[in-house]
Amino acid sequence: MANDEMIEKHVQYERVFKHFDDNGDGKISASELQGHCDGMTLEEAEAALESLDSDGDGLLELGDLVRLVEGVEEEERINDLKEAFKMYENDGCGCITPKSLNRMLSRLGESRSIDECTVMISQFDLNGDGVLNFDEFKVMML
Structure with missing residues (x-):
């Protein structure tokens, strides 16, 4: 991936992160996450944060979000490759x-x-x- 593409992706991650970070403290709390996800309970938001939180503070930081998104993208790429492999x-x-x-x-x-x-x-x-x-x-x- 070209450096410009990486920078653009990071800018997009920051934009999404700031959208969820209502109080602008650089971290997403369970209540902030819940507020942006229709139908999600506070308990579900807390569980989601617990599974993604890398430093154990109960809050999601930008790096945690990046790892989540890139992990999902990697999983999608692997699934696409599995389908292609089956064809061959x-x-x-x-x-x-x-x-x-x-x-x-x-x-x-x-x-x-x-x-x-x-x-x-x-x-x-x-x-x-x-x-x-x-x-x-x-x-x-x-």
């Missing part, structure tokens, strides 16, 4: 083989030989077993 891994073996890669590339209009697919896989085959498991696929895609 269509032999039911839990891995992408040269044959399954060849088949998927053909569906996408990319004609490759099995040997070419073997070479493509070998570039990211970290354990040398000739196929890509999900962790190797994730490295390749990220």
Whole structure:
């Protein structure tokens, strides 16, 4: 991610954080969180803060919010990768083989030989077993 993109994301996080920080003290309390989340009880807000609070003071700081948002984004990226992996891994073996890669590339209009697919896989085959498991696929895609 480019530095400008990182700065813009941080500015957005700060903007959201300030929206929730009604008293401007640099921390979000359970009552502030509850006030911005329709239908949330104070007990639910306290429980949410407890699970996110990194320093144990019962309040959410900007860093806690950033970790939450980035964690959700990472989870979404992983779920997207799992779906993509399933498309390529269509032999039911839990891995992408040269044959399954060849088949998927053909569906996408990319004609490759099995040997070419073997070479493509070998570039990211970290354990040398000739196929890509999900962790190797994730490295390749990220």
